[in-house]
Amino acid sequence: MSRTWAELLGDAAGVVDDEERTGFFGRLRESLSKSRRALTDQLAAAAFDAADDESWERLEVALLRADVGVPATAELVGRLEARGEIGSLEDALAEEVERLFGEPPTLAVQGATPRVILVVGVNGTGKTTTIGKLANTLREHGRSVLLGAGDTFRAAAEEQLEIWATRSGADLVGASAGGDPAAVAFDAIEAGRARGRDVVIIDTAGRLHTQTNLMAELEKVRRVIAGRIDDAPHETLLVVDATTGQNGLQQARLFAAAAGVTGVVLTKLDGSAKGGVAVAIAHELGLPVKLVGVGEAVGDLRPFDAHDFARALISG
Amino acid sequence: MFDTLSDRLQTALGGLSRKGRLDEETVTKAMREVRLALLEADVDFEVVKEFVAAIKERALGADVLTGLEPGQRVVKIVHEELTQLMGAGDSKLAFGRPPTVILMTGLQGSGKTTSSAKLALLLRREGKQPALVAADLQRPAAIDQLEQLGRQIQVPVYRGDNADPVAVSKAGVEWAKHNGNDVVIVDTAGRLHVDEELMDELARVRDATKPLNVLLVLDAMTGQEAVNVAKAFQERVAFDGLVMTKLDGDARGGAALSVKAVTGCPIKLVSIGEKLDQIEWFHPDRMASRILGMGDVLTLIEKAEAAAEEGEQEEMERRMRAGEFTFDDFLSSYRMIRRMGPLQGVLKMMPGIGKQLDGIDIDEKQMARVEAIVLSMTPHERRVPHAINGPRRRRIADGSGTTIDEVNKLLQARKQMAKMVKQMGKGKLPALPPELTRAPRR
Numbered sequence: 001m002s003r004t005w006a007e008l009l010g011d012a013a014g015v016v017d018d019e020e021r022t023g024f025f026g027r028l029r030e031s032l033s034k035s036r037r038a039l040t041d042q043l044a045a046a047a048f049d050a051a052d053d054e055s056w057e058r059l060e061v062a063l064l065r066a067d068v069g070v071p072a073t074a075e076l077v078g079r080l081e082a083r084g085e086i087g088s089l090e091d092a093l094a095e096e097v098e099r100l101f102g103e104p105p106t107l108a109v110q111g112a113t114p115r116v117i118l119v120v121g122v123n124g125t126g127k128t129t130t131i132g133k134l135a136n137t138l139r140e141h142g143r144s145v146l147l148g149a150g151d152t153f154r155a156a157a158e159e160q161l162e163i164w165a166t167r168s169g170a171d172l173v174g175a176s177a178g179g180d181p182a183a184v185a186f187d188a189i190e191a192g193r194a195r196g197r198d199v200v201i202i203d204t205a206g207r208l209h210t211q212t213n214l215m216a217e218l219e220k221v222r223r224v225i226a227g228r229i230d231d232a233p234h235e236t237l238l239v240v241d242a243t244t245g246q247n248g249l250q251q252a253r254l255f256a257a258a259a260g261v262t263g264v265v266l267t268k269l270d271g272s273a274k275g276g277v278a279v280a281i282a283h284e285l286g287l288p289v290k291l292v293g294v295g296e297a298v299g300d301l302r303p304f305d306a307h308d309f310a311r312a313l314i315s316g
Numbered sequence: 317m318f319d320t321l322s323d324r325l326q327t328a329l330g331g332l333s334r335k336g337r338l339d340e341e342t343v344t345k346a347m348r349e350v351r352l353a354l355l356e357a358d359v360d361f362e363v364v365k366e367f368v369a370a371i372k373e374r375a376l377g378a379d380v381l382t383g384l385e386p387g388q389r390v391v392k393i394v395h396e397e398l399t400q401l402m403g404a405g406d407s408k409l410a411f412g413r414p415p416t417v418i419l420m421t422g423l424q425g426s427g428k429t430t431s432s433a434k435l436a437l438l439l440r441r442e443g444k445q446p447a448l449v450a451a452d453l454q455r456p457a458a459i460d461q462l463e464q465l466g467r468q469i470q471v472p473v474y475r476g477d478n479a480d481p482v483a484v485s486k487a488g489v490e491w492a493k494h495n496g497n498d499v500v501i502v503d504t505a506g507r508l509h510v511d512e513e514l515m516d517e518l519a520r521v522r523d524a525t526k527p528l529n530v531l532l533v534l535d536a537m538t539g540q541e542a543v544n545v546a547k548a549f550q551e552r553v554a555f556d557g558l559v560m561t562k563l564d565g566d567a568r569g570g571a572a573l574s575v576k577a578v579t580g581c582p583i584k585l586v587s588i589g590e591k592l593d594q595i596e597w598f599h600p601d602r603m604a605s606r607i608l609g610m611g612d613v614l615t616l617i618e619k620a621e622a623a624a625e626e627g628e629q630e631e632m633e634r635r636m637r638a639g640e641f642t643f644d645d646f647l648s649s650y651r652m653i654r655r656m657g658p659l660q661g662v663l664k665m666m667p668g669i670g671k672q673l674d675g676i677d678i679d680e681k682q683m684a685r686v687e688a689i690v691l692s693m694t695p696h697e698r699r700v701p702h703a704i705n706g707p708r709r710r711r712i713a714d715g716s717g718t719t720i721d722e723v724n725k726l727l728q729a730r731k732q733m734a735k736m737v738k739q740m741g742k743g744k745l746p747a748l749p750p751e752l753t754r755a756p757r758r
């Protein structure tokens with residue numbers, strides 16, 4: 001049973017949609033391309049035998065190929081070895097991965113409004129698209145939403161967000177000249193307050209975590225937000241492309257340090273990438289994954305479900 | 317955490333003798349480290365396996381290289397093989413009867429639109445008359461983005477009024493031909509390699525535009541998935557070469573090796589910054605160094621050049637040739653480094669530098685201390701560092717509010733840098749990171 005939006009948002013459970021419960025990964029498994037299935041079929045078919053070195057090696061290979069990385073793979077394998085009795089590998093691994101990810105997280109949208117969500121990440125990971133999708137879901141779950149176009153750098157970034165605002169029925173606050181992202185954040189929060197919006201989501205320009213001046217700019221955006229509302233931003237989401245390899249860990253480290261990241265959004269899981277670097281991130285930094293992106297359409301955002309994710313890691 | 321292959325090897329093979337051939341046990345140990353380093357750099361699992369097997373053979377048969385420690389020999393072999401593997405094939409673009417069509421393809425968010433504009437600028441500067449075609453009709457505002465970029469670089473952009481990318485691309489090429497452009501760069505929508513429908517569409521765009529160059533744009537941060545992506549794009553659109561993007565970050569870029577190994581397609585261009593002129597032709601040796609975490613001296617020098625003010629740069633060059641490296645140089649390179657921005661990234665690029673400045677702990681705050689130390693030296697001391705004797709050290713430490721120990725460390729660091737600079741000035745790269753040439757740790 002996959003995690004629902006109501007659970008993630010901390011809302012009273014509504015009527016649980018069957019489709020929602022099946023979860024994205026469930027459907028994903030059903031529609032896997034043949035070529036990608038080979039490896040896991042190996043894993044599944046040759047029933048896992050804890051006494052057999054080859055079984056362990058196959059597991060290791062599967063995790064490495066999923067971008068879990070050497071240290072986190074060693075950790076997971078170590079934990080499984082320590083269990084002695086494995087039983088179903090899929091279930092055992094899912095349990096260990098779930099433990100690593102910790103308690104299922106919620107999205108901090110309860111409490112005094114407006115709630116402020118800051119969205120950060122390297123170039124092209126899917127920040128703006130995620131914001132569009134999230135705005136839409138929040139609207140569907142009874143919140144009014146305002147978007148702040150804090151990407152004042154990339155050509156046509158505001159136009160892009162504006163299209164998403166229209167699609168999701170959210171308000172948009174753009175950069176009224178000047179092009180200072182902190183000023184946009186300021187304006188967005190003021191507008192959100194004045195108009196009584198429940199959630200304000202602020203987009204930022206993609207930046208490489210190694211660009212110290214741009215990372216400092218993020219710190220400033222944060223400070224300005226905190227200056228308007230004491231405990232804001234209530235969420236700072238780091239958007240990570242599931243196709244990312246081990247550099248994702250470094251991204252998480254540096255964004256966490258500069259922007260106080262509260263959770264990860266793993267995008268593009270509709271491809272064949274597994275997003276295993278999220279395990280490495282959880283292992284080293286304890287950052288939870290909160291949302292997953294599974295396509296470019298407005299409905300393609302889901303709450304993260306560790307169990308589904310873990311199973312998908314080694315299946316297909 | 318090990319940072320570089322050299323570090324790893326030094327630790328693994330530290331105590332071994334310099335003499336004789338590499339024996340089986342040494343090589344096996346070394347290969348384990350090579351494997352880990354490559355995996356950490358995101359090289360594909362299978363590619364790593366094959367590559368390591370090939371290297372192992374070479375390492376075992378390797379001739380006795382006098383003066384090199386076992387670790388150094390292995391690094392050298394690995395570096396050479398990597399360079400050779402990635403350098404095979406033509407890294408130039410093909411040009412034919414005008415207009416030459418270049419088709420840009422790739423996953424979502426890999427950097428196609430920006431790369432299209434950058435390539436247009438690069439070609440314009442090489443004397444061509446390029447045009448751009450906005451055929452990404454999928455992502456909101458993608459056309460606006462390309463148009464704005466086109467305006468910035470003064471390259472005409474075609475935008476169609478059709479919802480079909482095949483028709484738009486075709487019309488765009490016709491339009492450019494009509495206008496007398498000799499190169500047409502077609503920007504397409506990002507798509508997943510597993511999306512049959514969109515891959516099919518891309519194949520139709522290719523058939524309609526008959527590109528002489530199909531380029532796959534790949535993010536340098538791509539992990540194990542790179543191979544699946546490349547295979548799928550090769551199968552469906554038979555791309556001719558690779559554009560690696562976001563190499564200005566600190567990703568090792570092992571995907572470059574994976575893709576080259578499984579498709580045989582050369583890497584043609586690398587994108588190294590957000591500014592529109594930050595794209596360049598591919599250099600296999602630099603990429604090899606980068607994947608191995610050996611530092612990329614050439615790139616560093618280029619960055620330094622860009623950051624240095626004109627006069628400063630010429631002066632530096634003169635001094636480097638002469639093999640001089642005074643504290644004045646030290647200070648100005650420090651300041652240059654600062655202007656370059658991401659300090660850790662830059663220092664990582666410099667073989668051994670991170671290590672040499674150990675204990676001085678290069679973070680932004682410490683930089684100020686280093687600067688203070690240098691500024692407490694007299695002009696003469698800065699020019700003639702050998703003159704700095706015991707009493708002078710004390711005075712400098714007092715003057716800068718630091719300790720003698722810190723001053724000593726800085727003096728050491730300058731010496732190391734001077735050595736490296738001398739080598740670079742002679743047109744030689746320090747082939748091996750200096751830390752390898754020091755006594756083994758264990």
Ligand SMILES: Nc1nc2c(ncn2[C@@H]2O[C@H](COP(=O)(O)OP(=O)(O)OP(=O)(O)O)[C@@H](O)[C@H]2O)c(=O)[nH]1
Nearest residue numbers: 123124125126127128129206268293294295424425
């Ligand atoms: N297939 C797929 N594509 C996605 C997903 N999320 C985003 N994308 C696509 O990825 C590309 C980049 O998305 P953006 O939202 O523009 O990314 P960004 O992080 O805002 O990019 P910059 O602002 O340029 O740094 C677009 O083509 C999106 O449609 C996803 O979950 N699946």
Ligand SMILES: [Mg+2]
Nearest residue numbers: 127128151157
């Ligand atoms: Mg964006």
